[in-house]
Amino acid sequence: MSLRLLLLCCLISIQGYAQISTDSAAFFIKDIYRQTLSEEKAYTWLTTLTKDIGNRLSGSENSLKAIEWAKATMDTLGFDSVWLQPVMVPHWERGVNEQVVMVSKQIGAHQLKALALGQSPGTGPKGIRAEVVEVKSLDELRGLPDIAVDGKIVFFNRPMDLGLTSTFSAYGGAADQRTSGPMLAAEKGAIGCVIRSLSTRQDDYPHTGMTELSKNIDNIPSLALSTNDATFLSETLKKGPVELVIYTHSKMYEEYVLSYNVIAEIKGSTRPEEIILVGGHFDSWDVGEGAHDDGSGCMHSMEVLYRLKKMGYKPNRTLRCVFFMNEENGLRGGRAYADSSFAKNEYHLAAIESDAGGFTPQSFGISAGANTSLDTAMSHMSGFMELLEPYDIELKAGGGGADIGPLKPNAGVLMGLRPDSSRYFDFHHSALDVLENVHPRELAAGAAALTSLVFLLDQYGIGK
């Protein structure tokens, strides 16, 4: 134990719950950064997760392997307790040999790079074949007479708006094509749907993701095309009618299957009833390795508890790391965690999610729980957040995370790590979301920022 840390611990022990000075806090944060950046621990874990296990769609065998590995790893880290929380999750499988072939008189037949969207039904062994109708938006499709869509394959082709500063805003502005487009196309009588991948690059990699299912109508096979092939299809359509031949053997099972959230905890010494949660989601799509989405967020979260424990820090509040299951296609993990927490009447002083990739952190977004004033919390926290200014980390209104959202009725604040978003949607939900696209130092900077925030919240609370 360093002399500095010893002094700091004495301070804590002398003062009981009392807060340490901001000078001591600044020193402690410097140590957090120094150790986190030097050791690159999150990256070491992420290497094992991505290379020894790989992607882990909820309900898959691989997701259970990953859960087993996470529990076993946490068990070695000296936390007070580690447990699995059962969650029933939906079960969808892609199947093999997906194919989309574009056929036109002008240029013949071309295979397009495509991935079925999550929850999409299959085409059956005979596939489907129909003419393509291109639209740029749901409204444009709504405006078409049903006859123009009936029996066709609808092609949504609105690109993400790269002129927006945040790629998350660009994603938000285009994602309805994927989430609601296929259902609307089905309602209009289409027999299939393809969308331009939600990607920030023009390349050959299709990006999958969840599409919504209707309970009223038969859902239709739906797939994402690579941005290059979406452009190719659109250009070809300008020359004359185009048909697509689609085979996809994906399947949505009726039965939910058993899975788990993985949870680790360090009990608080003076305010154990106040929980500070840091987490990410452990499931990923079934292509790539789920490295940024959201292996990074989970490894971040595990490092927070690991780092504070390793530095000999004894928290006032209870610190909890949660790997949520099934964020991508159901959010069952987040809901199960909240249900269980409400049943135990737990109070989360802060719930923090990291689910925006392992890139250089820029800020924390913050929203208020049901009984908290955002202004009060931000005003109180902006005092101690100044300690993160040397690390270029700011506090910004708005934000949280999908998995922690259900905690809102009984949480102080909900927060989300906001890293640089420039590259996130180059990789998101595609075969490119692999370890090689995560930079160890950027990942470490995120872990250091989260660890520092958890330390500060544990010391100074949220001002009520």
Add this chain to the structure above:
Amino acid sequence: MSLRLLLLCCLISIQGYAQISTDSAAFFIKDIYRQTLSEEKAYTWLTTLTKDIGNRLSGSENSLKAIEWAKATMDTLGFDSVWLQPVMVPHWERGVNEQVVMVSKQIGAHQLKALALGQSPGTGPKGIRAEVVEVKSLDELRGLPDIAVDGKIVFFNRPMDLGLTSTFSAYGGAADQRTSGPMLAAEKGAIGCVIRSLSTRQDDYPHTGMTELSKNIDNIPSLALSTNDATFLSETLKKGPVELVIYTHSKMYEEYVLSYNVIAEIKGSTRPEEIILVGGHFDSWDVGEGAHDDGSGCMHSMEVLYRLKKMGYKPNRTLRCVFFMNEENGLRGGRAYADSSFAKNEYHLAAIESDAGGFTPQSFGISAGANTSLDTAMSHMSGFMELLEPYDIELKAGGGGADIGPLKPNAGVLMGLRPDSSRYFDFHHSALDVLENVHPRELAAGAAALTSLVFLLDQYGIGK
């Protein structure tokens, strides 16, 4: 021209020099970002520079090709004037077939990956062969008796300290080994010198860079080893004596050669005598493509004038884009520019350099010119810099750039763009500094930040 821009121009024209409202400025900056992120113009230029021309050490034929291309490109952009400013630059050449072979009884002979340092003399065709003495610092070498160094090859092996938040600080803490190590080794009687590459990664790529030459003693051949091979050499030394056999055919020419700074200008309408300069250095090391260092900074700078011109903006002050020659091994371009500027009694209200890579911008560093109060300038500027908060850009005390440094006696403020430094020293001065390691969107974000800053400085000045 958009209605918004038209209104803004009317405002400017009605008010003469008067400043536009911050609301209008916020809109204009939003447009700057939108256009810059959408068009990715800097990346298009950088693609040509790196792939059609490549690296461009000052004094090389390639550097002259690059200058010709830059001038021709600027000539097409509709600026008020474009010119070449003659600069005499040193002339050093690497030669071919550099080799470093490690020989030890325990493990035989192994070729190590190495690059001669800039200005290093060659070994002659017979090469040199001597035992290796490893040290971690200049002080450690100073402490050794001359007899322990005489006739040997000194090996500096202190890694960059990755625990520091800024990799530039880590670089600063290790760079003396490269800049001054070989000269000190020569003074102590060594016949050669190798250093551990100044790199943030453990890999197989040596990183070159400038080493200082003594005028009093014979300089000795000096090279950088890849970090992997530096580790390998150090491990081997633990097992027993090691010799290195070194061949390098690099040559420092006595005669300086003619080169040029490339300059473009848009004349100010109401305060033409106040210059706002934005620039980078156009020379690079002779490996890789000088993509981040500093092709990015030059393309950034050219885009500032291009973008404002394209948006129909008529500046109050004179805007100047400067590609400086010879930053890497002499700084002759920066000095020649300042000499010429002083001779014409020019005043630079602000000189801004981008020479820290084409990564996501985080802040601008600022230093005061000789007759400016930094406090006054920062206090004035912090008002309008709030307009860059939505883009996660801050103003921070300290900074500028090597090429603009000589302007200090007659400048208002000197500023430097500070991008995320996580990856910069993975690539710096090595074969990895290529276009593929520049992300178009990150490069564009830097150009947008610089354009916005120049616009704000043109509108609101520096407060005196």
